[in-house]
Amino acid sequence: MKNADIIIVGGGVMGSSTAYSLRKIGFDGRIIVFEKDPIYEYSSTPRSAGGIRQLYTTAINIQISRYSLQFYKNFPNTMEIDGEPSEINFRQRGYLFLGTDQMMAGLEKQRALQNEYGVPSEVLSANDLLNIIPELNSEDLAGGLYCHEDGYLDPYSVMQGFKKNAQKMGVEYISEEVDTILTQQNRVTGVRLINGTEFNSPIVINCAGAWGVYLSEKIGIPLPIHPLKRQIFLFDTATPLEKELPLTVDPTNVYFRHEGDKILCGYSENVKPGIDFTVQRSLFYDEMWPILANRVKNFERAKISTAWAGLYSFNTVDHNAIIGNHPSMKGYYMALGFSGHGMQQAPAVGQGLAELIHLGKYENIDLRPLRVERFSENDLVLEDAIV
Numbered sequence: 001m002k003n004a005d006i007i008i009v010g011g012g013v014m015g016s017s018t019a020y021s022l023r024k025i026g027f028d029g030r031i032i033v034f035e036k037d038p039i040y041e042y043s044s045t046p047r048s049a050g051g052i053r054q055l056y057t058t059a060i061n062i063q064i065s066r067y068s069l070q071f072y073k074n075f076p077n078t079m080e081i082d083g084e085p086s087e088i089n090f091r092q093r094g095y096l097f098l099g100t101d102q103m104m105a106g107l108e109k110q111r112a113l114q115n116e117y118g119v120p121s122e123v124l125s126a127n128d129l130l131n132i133i134p135e136l137n138s139e140d141l142a143g144g145l146y147c148h149e150d151g152y153l154d155p156y157s158v159m160q161g162f163k164k165n166a167q168k169m170g171v172e173y174i175s176e177e178v179d180t181i182l183t184q185q186n187r188v189t190g191v192r193l194i195n196g197t198e199f200n201s202p203i204v205i206n207c208a209g210a211w212g213v214y215l216s217e218k219i220g221i222p223l224p225i226h227p228l229k230r231q232i233f234l235f236d237t238a239t240p241l242e243k244e245l246p247l248t249v250d251p252t253n254v255y256f257r258h259e260g261d262k263i264l265c266g267y268s269e270n271v272k273p274g275i276d277f278t279v280q281r282s283l284f285y286d287e288m289w290p291i292l293a294n295r296v297k298n299f300e301r302a303k304i305s306t307a308w309a310g311l312y313s314f315n316t317v318d319h320n321a322i323i324g325n326h327p328s329m330k331g332y333y334m335a336l337g338f339s340g341h342g343m344q345q346a347p348a349v350g351q352g353l354a355e356l357i358h359l360g361k362y363e364n365i366d367l368r369p370l371r372v373e374r375f376s377e378n379d380l381v382l383e384d385a386i387v
Contacts, residue, residue, distance in 0.1 A: 002200060020162045025359070027354065065348075091153070094147060177193060230312050235265070235303055237299060
């Protein structure tokens with residue numbers, strides 16, 4: 001029983017989406033998912049901000065996110081189990097990038113590309129912004145880029161929806177940590193667990209998130225990825241806002257949105273790469289709060305209710321995912337380096353990987369622009385809209 005047809009390392013949203021998609025398109029071999037953190041305490045998925053957007057600057061990211069958005073809109077019914085909808089609390093309250101004078105030409109260019117792929121994004125004037133956030137201080141703003149279709153959801157529920165449906169279709173989840181991927185003559189042969197047990201498989205998919213780069217390095221395949229800590233804060237305001245917020249990104253890259261009757265916010269601060277889950281409230285008080293209070297007057301009186309840190313699997317070269325098979329290691333597949341947008345791209349990436357493995361080619365979306373060979377070929381996918 002130590003043999004499998006496909007092994008997936010990492011049972012978060014990416015690994016579970018891939019396992020689910022393999023079954024849905026007809027792969028009936030034995031699939032084993034190894035997840036070292038059975039309660040997902042430190043998994044990046046439930047520590048995500050949960051934003052779902054199509055506001056990207058590259059064609060491939062727009063296509064991936066448009067596919068995923070449609071999937072999430074139908075998620076409760078598509079992923080129902082025994083007649084019970086898989087609720088993910090998807091709130092289509094929009095995504096809004098605020099822009100200064102210097103940014104507006106770039107935002108207009110982004111809008112044009114997004115519209116080409118069916119995304120109903122629009123460039124708003126500074127006055128238009130007040131219709132969305134009446135309390136907004138727009139003195140230094142010229143406008144913004146907005147998409148009403150976008151929004152935010154509960155990442156943990158999404159992951160559980162994929163996992164439970166995969167399990168229902170016979171995918172096995174084992175709560176053990178993979179120590180290394182086993183290889184022989186430039187092809188994978190399985191995995192060895194921390195406890196020494198070996199499982200044989202001709203295909204191993206690395207969906208281990210921020211830890212995935214270390215597994216790849218162990219088999220002599222370095223990737224331009226490192227883990228980066230990202231902190232999220234949840235705070236109360238003394239005076240509620242008039243309207244529910246879209247996920248709003250300030251020109252400083254501080255972002256904020258509603259989470260129930262509280263405000264969730266985050267910021268991509270400069271930190272040393274590595275596995276780190278410490279929370280520093282000084283980031284909020286010293287750097288983020290002045291920006292938030294200046295942007296929305298209601299945020300002047302704020303009190304943190306909770307805070308947490310999660311990890312980006314950060315691609316240091318072009319800030320985009322690395323997806324597909326490795327050209328020099330047969331049977332080795334990966335979905336890594338999402339740099340903060342893995343949650344919103346998981347449905348499309350899982351589907352794409354499943355197609356590539358089971359059908360031998362991409363069918364819904366051609367994910368080849370995100371192949372690992374792009375680095376050696378100098379064919380990078382340069383994404384500007386990174387939060």
